[in-house]
Amino acid sequence: MTGRRTPYEIYWEILVYCRSPRSFTAVVNRCDLNSRTGQEYIEFLCSKGYLSGAKDSGRTLYLATECAVEYVALFTEMYRNLFDTVPEFKL
C-alpha cells in the first residue's frame, strides 16, 4: 500500500491479514513495511495480546487473537462512518 498511513491503520492491516497464520516476511511484504518497523509493529501487537506467534517448521507464524476482533470492528466502523457523517463528493 502506498500513501502515508497512521500506526492504527497499519495495526488494522496486520490484524486483518493475520486472520490466517502468516510469516514475518509475508506480513512485511503485504503491509509494505521494512523489517525494522515490521518487527516493531508485530512486537507491539504481540505484547498487547492481539497477535500470537507459533513455531511451525522452524519459523514463526503470526495469528490474530480473539482480542483483535474488538479493535478491528471499531476501526472498520470508524472508517465506514467517514462516508456517513461527511457529505459526499459529487460532480
Place this chain on the structure above:
Amino acid sequence: MRDSMTDATERRFRGELGNFLRVALLNVVFGALAVGLGAWYVTASVLDATGALPTPALRMAAGALALAAFGLGLAWLRSSARILRGAAAIRRELGGHARPVPEEVLTDGIVRMIAQYRENRKTIRTMVRVCTAGGFCLLALGIVSALESASIALSEGTVTFGSALLPSTLVALGAGLTSLYSSYYFSRFSRVWDRRLAETVRGEERLRSVMETGRK
C-alpha cells in the same frame, strides 16, 4: 455478512472514487493540452508564424502568457498524473472483487484513499492553485489570441475573425474554462477529504485507548 449500511458505503466510496478519477483525468488531458498550446504559442509568438500579430507588444504579451501556461501546464500534468496513479490503483484493487466486495476489502480501499490523500494533500492544494492560475492564463491567452485574429471594421460595426488563429483560440478558451472547472472540483474534493482526515484524527483517541489497554 454485510448490512445495507455497508452497501451504501460501498456505493458512495465507488462513486466518489469514480468522480475523483474523472476530474484527475480531465486534469491530465488538459495539462497536456496546456503544455502543447503553450509550446505552440511561444514558437508562434517569437517567430510570428501566423503573421497575425500586428504589434511587438502583443507578440510579447502572447509569448509571456504562453510561456507561463507552458510551465504551469507541466507542473499541472506532473501533479495530476501522480494523483491519478494512486486513485487508479485503488479502483483496480476494488475492481478485482465481485460486488458487493468483502467488508475488509472496502475498508482497505478507504484506508488506502485516506493514506493517499494524507500524502498528496499539499500537492492537491498546490494543484488547485496551479489549475486556477493556469486556467486564467489560458483564458487570457485565448482572449489575446482572439483579439489578434479579430479585425474590426468600425464604420460597418462588424467584427471578423481570422481563420488561422481561431482553432487554437477556441482550444485555449476551452482548456482555460476546463482548468477552472477542475480546480473548483478539486477544492471541493479537498474540503470533503479534509473533514474525513479530521474525523480519523479524532477517532484515533478511541483506537489508542482500545489498543493501549491491550488484553494481557
